[in-house]
Amino acid sequence: MKKSLGPNTLAQPTPVWAVGSYDEDGKPDAMIAAWGGICGSDPACLTVSVRPTRHTYAGILKHKAFTVSVSSVAVAAEADYLGMVSGDKVDKFAVTGLTPVKGEFVDAPYIEEFPLVIECELRETVDLNAHVMFVGEIRDVKCDEDKLADGKYPDPEKVLPLIFSPGTRVYHTVGQKVGKGFDMGRKYIKKD
Template identity: 50%
Template structure:
């Protein structure tokens, strides 16, 4: 029997993404977000949710652009720090030892050391209450050649992205690969078709 927990944000897991933006005078900034996900394939879009009080919120609103940088487990301390410190008072790139790279496509920096980066132009803004959802159209995805498979897509195991859990406020690494999407469930399709013969 299930126990009611009330209205809580306990969906699992959440991505750990570092959002790159430019502030006043072109100062690069980064912020960790966990409220985000893919929201459309055509055009390719992702959504992030940011509190209005954050510098990143102001930067995206002004510049109409942001990058999503996917940290690997090797960048855990930098990822956590980017969510602790405020870009209003410190240069988070410098403290974390990361390199801001100017995007040629959008008015936002990306992180040179991260293996996977998405460059996004702001498409829609949705006020939700405590957070604003920014929907960004992905103009380009950049990945280090070392993490690409033969099909020119990044391999999850090579990127080794971080995930988080809102329920216990902890970071996690990915586990084992369990199988191919749109393939494992075919056994149930075959079973159902067998019953209908």
Template identity: 50%
Template sequence: MKQSLGAKTLLFPTPVLMVGTYDAAGTPNLMTAAWGGICCSEPPCVAVSLRRARHSYDSIVARKAFTVGVANGAYMAEADYAGIASGRNADKFAVAGLTVVGSDLVDAPYAEEFPLVLECRLVHTLELGIHTQFIGEIVDVKADRDALGGDGLPDILRMQPLVYDTAHKGYHAVGPLLGKAFSIGKKFL
């Protein structure tokens, strides 16, 4: 029998997303967000939810663009730092030793060190209680060559993306393939 835990943000896992923006002064900023993910296939879109108080909030609204990097275990401390420090008070790229790369396609930066980056043009905003969901159309995906598999697509085990445990506030890695999607369930057809 299941036990009621009440209305909470308990969904497992959530991604560790590195949101890149330029602020009003043109300073690159990076923040960590766990409230986000793919939200549309055609056109390809990603959603990230931020509180209005976050430094990145006004930057996304003003620039109509953001990037989403996928953090991995090699940069776990840097990703955590970007989520606990404010870009109002520190140059998070410099402090964390991350390399700023300006997108050629959208008005936002990303960190070279993260193995996968989505470059996004803001297409919608949705007010949701204390968060605003920003929906960005993905105009390009960039990946490190060593993160790609033999098929030329990102390989989750090569990337080793961080995932976040909302209940215990911990970072985890992904494990081995358990089954092929759109295949394993065919035994019930």
């Protein structure tokens, strides 16, 4: 029997994404966002939701761009820190030793030590009360070469992306392969 948990942010899993922007003074900044995901494929787009009170928010609006650096197990503590403090109070890059890199396609920095990076041009904003959802058109995806499958796609078993469980507030990573997509369900397709 399933137990009702009411309306809550308990979808499983949520990403641990470092959203990078230059602040209003041009200083690199990054914050962790768990509210995000792919939202379109033509053009390729993703969303991240940010509270207007966050330091990163104004920078995204000013520069019309942001990056998503996908955190991995190797930088879990650094990623956690990026979500604990505000960039208007401390230089998160100086404290953690992480390296901001100027985006190649957008006016926003990404984090060198994070294995997977997505550069986005701000396309749209949607006011959701406590958060504003930024829709970013993906201008480029970069991945460490040793984290690729077949030399062309990020491999989750190599990237080892952090995922977050909102209810328990615990980080996890991906598990083993289960099966091939658009293949396992073929047994239910009727043959004419």
